[in-house]
Amino acid sequence: MKGQQDLTHQPRRNQRVPDEDDIILLRPEMLKKKEPQGENIPSPTTPLPKFSSSSGTPAPISQSTPLPRSKASLARETLLRAQAQQSVYLERLPAHIRHIQAQWKTAQENQGLRTQELLSLYQSVFVLGGLSQTCELKQLHNLAQELLQSLNSLFRGAAVSVEQAYRHACLQIEQLSHQVEHVASFPIPRLSDLKTEAYSQERASSYINQGELRPGLVVGERYEVLAEVARGGVGIVYLVRDSRDHSLQALKILSLRKSRNNKNYQRFQREVKMLEKLQHPALVRMHDTGTAQRIPYYVMNYLPGGSMHSHLESGALPPPVALSLIMQVAEALHHAHQNGVLHRDIKSTNILFDDQGNPILTDFSSALPVDKNATRLTRMGSVIGTPCYMAPEQFTGSHPLDQRSDIFSLGFLLYEMLAGYHPLAELHPTEALSKITTNQYPQLSEINPALPESILHICERAMAHERNHRYASASDLAFVCQREIQQMDATFTLPASAEESSDNA
Numbered sequence: 001m002k003g004q005q006d007l008t009h010q011p012r013r014n015q016r017v018p019d020e021d022d023i024i025l026l027r028p029e030m031l032k033k034k035e036p037q038g039e040n041i042p043s044p045t046t047p048l049p050k051f052s053s054s055s056g057t058p059a060p061i062s063q064s065t066p067l068p069r070s071k072a073s074l075a076r077e078t079l080l081r082a083q084a085q086q087s088v089y090l091e092r093l094p095a096h097i098r099h100i101q102a103q104w105k106t107a108q109e110n111q112g113l114r115t116q117e118l119l120s121l122y123q124s125v126f127v128l129g130g131l132s133q134t135c136e137l138k139q140l141h142n143l144a145q146e147l148l149q150s151l152n153s154l155f156r157g158a159a160v161s162v163e164q165a166y167r168h169a170c171l172q173i174e175q176l177s178h179q180v181e182h183v184a185s186f187p188i189p190r191l192s193d194l195k196t197e198a199y200s201q202e203r204a205s206s207y208i209n210q211g212e213l214r215p216g217l218v219v220g221e222r223y224e225v226l227a228e229v230a231r232g233g234v235g236i237v238y239l240v241r242d243s244r245d246h247s248l249q250a251l252k253i254l255s256l257r258k259s260r261n262n263k264n265y266q267r268f269q270r271e272v273k274m275l276e277k278l279q280h281p282a283l284v285r286m287h288d289t290g291t292a293q294r295i296p297y298y299v300m301n302y303l304p305g306g307s308m309h310s311h312l313e314s315g316a317l318p319p320p321v322a323l324s325l326i327m328q329v330a331e332a333l334h335h336a337h338q339n340g341v342l343h344r345d346i347k348s349t350n351i352l353f354d355d356q357g358n359p360i361l362t363d364f365s366s367a368l369p370v371d372k373n374a375t376r377l378t379r380m381g382s383v384i385g386t387p388c389y390m391a392p393e394q395f396t397g398s399h400p401l402d403q404r405s406d407i408f409s410l411g412f413l414l415y416e417m418l419a420g421y422h423p424l425a426e427l428h429p430t431e432a433l434s435k436i437t438t439n440q441y442p443q444l445s446e447i448n449p450a451l452p453e454s455i456l457h458i459c460e461r462a463m464a465h466e467r468n469h470r471y472a473s474a475s476d477l478a479f480v481c482q483r484e485i486q487q488m489d490a491t492f493t494l495p496a497s498a499e500e501s502s503d504n505a
Contacts, residue, residue, distance in 0.1 A: 089131050089304055089355065093140070094180045096131065100124045104173050112491040115320050118155060122321045123357035125151065130305030130353050140179050147172045148314035155318045155492045166495050213238055213253065213292075220290045223251055223299060232365060234264045239302060248304075249287065253297035265296070271364050272298050277339045282332035284352075284362040303360055305353025308417070312348060316420030316448060319455050320488050323481040325351075325359050326414045330478035332361050333410065337403040337474060340370045344394070344401070345385045346409035348416055370402070387429035388422055389413070392437050392465060404467040407474055411462025418459065419447045439465060454484055 103121050107113045113121065129144035150172060154165035213225045213236075223240040229250060230237040240251045254268045275286040275298070288299040308325075317325075329351060336343060345366040352360050366384045385394060391408035393399045416422045423441045424432040435441050445456055458480055464470045471477045 090135050090183065092355070093128075093131060093135070093137075093183045096124070096128060097176045097180050097183075100128060101173055101176060104169070107494060111495075112493045113155075114491050115485065115489045118318065118492055119321060119324050122148075122151065122318070126311055126353055127305055127355065127357040129311060130357075131355065133306050133310065134304040137183070140183070143172060143175055143179065145314045147176075148311075152315050152318065154494075162493075163495050212236065212255075218243070219251060219253075219292045219297065220288070222288075223249065225251070232363070234268060234365065240299070242299075248302045249299050250302040251297055251299050253292065254295055267365070268296055270369070271367065272296065274341045274364055274367055274369065275300075278336055278341065280332045280335040282328045282358065282360055283336065284360055284364075301354070301360075303352040303354050303362070305355055305357060307349050307353075308351035308359070308413070309348040311353070312417065312420060317417045319418065319451065320485050322414060322417040323455070323458075323485050325417065326410065327478045327481035327485070328359050329361055329413075330410060330474040330481065333403075333406055334474035334478065336361075336367075337370065337406070341367050342370045342401060342403065343367050343406050343409075345389075346406055346413060347386045347389045348413060348422070351413070368401075385409075388424040388427070388432040388436075390433065390436065391467065393467060395433050396437070399467070402467075403473060404470045407462055407470050407477060408464075408467070410474065410477065411459055411470075414459050414462065415444055418451060418455070419444060423447075437465075454487075458484065 100121070103117070103124060107117065107121070125144055125148055129141055129148070132140035132144055147169065150165050150169040154162060154169060212228075213219065215225055215227060217225045219225065219240070222243050224243060226239045226241055226248075228236060229239050235252045235254050237250055237252045240249050241247070242249050254265065272286070272289055275284070279285070284303075285301050286298050287301070290297060316322075329346075333343065333346070341364070343361070343364065343366070345363060346361070350361065350363045352362050354360055387395070389409040389412050391401075391405040394401060394405050394408075412422075424435055427435070444451065444459055458477075462470055462477055471480075
């Protein structure tokens, strides 16, 4: 037990501690704030520009100088994003919190949780953490992370006594009740009634010319841009509103500067073609494609539940939870392999959660088509991916890549979930690759000695240096994870006197 104490509270060495400005709480008075004045603020009466690939020959891209963004414009964009997200997800939070409380009450009455009930509870808290972060509710997000820490300690029996962990969990569940009242007091704007900034055609063209979109632009005569969500090597992802049903979607567009490179353009188009072939519940779904002034884009489902990377802030996951998530991702990965797609960049930041807490494998920008007959790429793979997750052959070029390279990355993801952090994340890419090649990184059994040998074996086999020693397919990995979960099916016992523990809280 003592050896486990530092493990549960192991800091996320590859995770930046958020600043106060990282998460902005939307207060009622913010919604009533008057529009700031400034010469850089477009007129709200200007009609929205529309770009569509179906309108014939695209208009030439304007070469006008882009206008600088004022602080007032940035502030309004931040407020707009919070409004758009809250209007969809904020109203779900009170009911979701009550659902967690009901799950906990049932566990108290039964004086324990079975494995499947534990998985369900963890999934519920995952959703709470992700939605509160999406809605920029910092206090609620922190409370969700603390509750995950208590559940980790309670069901792993580490760091603190079971009774103390139980009291912490009871206290945090009680604090959720106050959060319900706090969230319920927020004015929730209807998404269809939100007012966004309107840009003139000249201003819109200048922003398109810089490879960026601004709130108020309408892409494909359908998707209104609300805010930027993420930025990658060649593309930018935006939160958009579908004018047909007012739903939130994610739109990824190729950066204009990157599109001038023919290889980047082909790479983006190849990503679109591969996503068209993939239809699996645990894979990101593409709904629409098009071009905005010759720049390609595609629309996919918006995932508000946060990333695996952010959820690991609370520490290592209990084995049944980690195995369940890996099983779902492995099944999705097997579907991709069966359809001739090799992902090549599996990592914790590319596993996102939907609003039901289901893991979704995203970002196929590094993926390559696979020769189905040979179950490998038709040519030697390039060194593309994240070094600290790469299989040895992925960067040495010693063998043509196949599905076993993705299995290695998935094995390292399982390692990270069971350890609570990635041991190579902060190293220089060259040093990380060197340690993977020579197996010079801490063994999982050293970080978490309480793990059963059977789970250690699953992780070690998936991460075997020789690819012939790994699982032959992602489906095989999913099968052994499912079998292990079934064998682990048991009751995690809570203290016998639930009422007494609650009183002590």
